[in-house]
Amino acid sequence: xxxxxxxxxxxGRIAAENLAAxxxxxxxxxxxxxxxxxxxxxxxxVVAAVRVMxxxxxxxxxxxxxxxxxxxxEVDAGLMRGRDLAVGAIAAVPELGxxxxxxxxVLERSGHCMLAADGAVRFARAQGVGQFGRDAVWTAKAxxxxxxxxxxxxxxxxxxxxxxxxxxxxxxxxxxxxSTGGVLLKTPGRVGDSPIPGAGYYxxxxxxxxxxxxVGEAILRRVACYDALLRIRAGLSATAAAQAVCDAVVxxxxxxxxxxxxxxxxxxxxxxxxxxHMSHAYARGDGPIHVGHVAGETTEVIR
Ligand code: GLY
Numbered sequence: 001x002x003x004x005x006x007x008x009x010x011x012g013r014i015a016a017e018n019l020a021a022x023x024x025x026x027x028x029x030x031x032x033x034x035x036x037x038x039x040x041x042x043x044x045x046v047v048a049a050v051r052v053m054x055x056x057x058x059x060x061x062x063x064x065x066x067x068x069x070x071x072x073x074e075v076d077a078g079l080m081r082g083r084d085l086a087v088g089a090i091a092a093v094p095e096l097g098x099x100x101x102x103x104x105x106v107l108e109r110s111g112h113c114m115l116a117a118d119g120a121v122r123f124a125r126a127q128g129v130g131q132f133g134r135d136a137v138w139t140a141k142a143x144x145x146x147x148x149x150x151x152x153x154x155x156x157x158x159x160x161x162x163x164x165x166x167x168x169x170x171x172x173x174x175x176x177x178x179s180t181g182g183v184l185l186k187t188p189g190r191v192g193d194s195p196i197p198g199a200g201y202y203x204x205x206x207x208x209x210x211x212x213x214x215v216g217e218a219i220l221r222r223v224a225c226y227d228a229l230l231r232i233r234a235g236l237s238a239t240a241a242a243q244a245v246c247d248a249v250v251x252x253x254x255x256x257x258x259x260x261x262x263x264x265x266x267x268x269x270x271x272x273x274x275x276x277h278m279s280h281a282y283a284r285g286d287g288p289i290h291v292g293h294v295a296g297e298t299t300e301v302i303r
Contacts, residue, residue: 002285004267005033005167007049009059009279011213011259012161019277019293021058026281027291029053033165034283042169043081043104046177049165050077050100054179057139061163062097064139065181067146068188073137073181077103078114078195082174082203089114089195092188093121097136098129099179103195105129114195137181149184161257162194164201164211168267174209176201176225182216192216198226208232208265210242213278214258218249228262228270238262238270239295250274271295 007029014022033049054062065073077099078089088107090099091114102124106115115123124130148154164178178201180194193200193216200216202225203209210225224245231241242260249258259273261280271280272295281291 001168001170001172001267003037003167003169004263004269004282004284005030005037005045005049005165006261006263006269006271006282007033007053007163007165007280008211008213008259008261009053009163010161011257011273011275011278013276014279014293018058022279023291023293025053025056025058026279027289028056029163029165030281030283030289033167037167037169042167042173042175043079045167046079046165046175047100047104050163050177050179051098053163054098054100057141059163060161060181061179062099063137064142065137066142066161066184068182068186068190070188071146072188073142074186074188075099075137075179075181076191076195077177077179078197078201079103079107079177080175080197080201080203081107082205082207082209085204087113087197089197090120091116091191091195093117095132095134095137096124097131100177102130103177113197116191117189146184162200162213164213164261166203166209166211166261166263168209168263172265173205174203174263174265176203176209176211178211193219193224196220198223200225202226202229204229206265208238209263211261212258213260213273214249214275215256218253218256219258222249224249224258224260228260232262232264238264238268239272240270242270242272246272246274
């Protein structure tokens with residue numbers, strides 16, 4: 001098996017002035033994930049890739065995440081290890097810049113799969129993990145977008161959302177991780193697909209790994225990631241499975257966006273989205289990094 005890592009920076013419409021930054025961001029994330037995959041295990045790889053995107057204000061996760069109806073950043077994140085189906089997730093946690101690190105601590109140290117809100121904050125503080133505070137998440141750009149949406153000047157929908165990473169190592173072990181600020185102007189306490197295994201992400205050795213992005217409510221109803229992996233097992237290619245699930249999630253509702261990245265159990269890559277854009281990148285072994293904003297228009301970056 002050739003170790004492979006695949007990331008996305010969210011399905012939605014990327015403003016023209018952000019296209020280059022989104023491209024550079026997913027490329028950096030894949031590079032960091034690949035370094036971790038070479039030196040560590042597959043969970044290290046997906047966490048490293050997501051951490052790069054959480055710290056990059058161009059994405060709706062960590063620093064730069066969108067604000068809720070109260071003007072607060074509340075984040076969700078989750079990850080899964082395919083070897084033993086271990087899951088760690090957090091939901092509706094305020095002002096946390098590195099949600100995926102706390103989700104990992106839940107997986108490794110809590111004895112539970114998911115912690116929410118104040119309980120998650122108290123767990124993180126007791127464990128000494130998590131970068132908390134408005135400075136860890138707030139950006140002037142997210143504030144301006146929130147003010148424009150509240151004033152009805154800008155649409156709250158269609159913003160590129162969520163970051164995710166999936167990886168497979170030389171022994172066929174897989175992992176998946178995702179992190180998000182959710183939906184602009186969301187009701188405080190709202191939880192989307194990103195912390196929910198099967199919906200926002202899934203990883204099982206022998207089956208594959210998946211991450212979703214888009215309107216969480218629609219993705220949740222379809223248990224999109226698990227559905228996509230079952231379609232691969234039923235005989236679809238990774239790309240065909242990703243496309244079929246995006247189509248099922250969106251249906252004929254033009255207000256819904258959905259994107260999926262998939263790895264099958266043999267390292268086959270699938271990318272599909274029903275949105276104007278979904279920045280994504282992948283790398284196999286030491287080969288070139290492939291980067292794109294639109295599925296099927298992925299180009300190689302040779303460094
Ligand atoms: N897909 C992220 C969310 O809806 O929260």
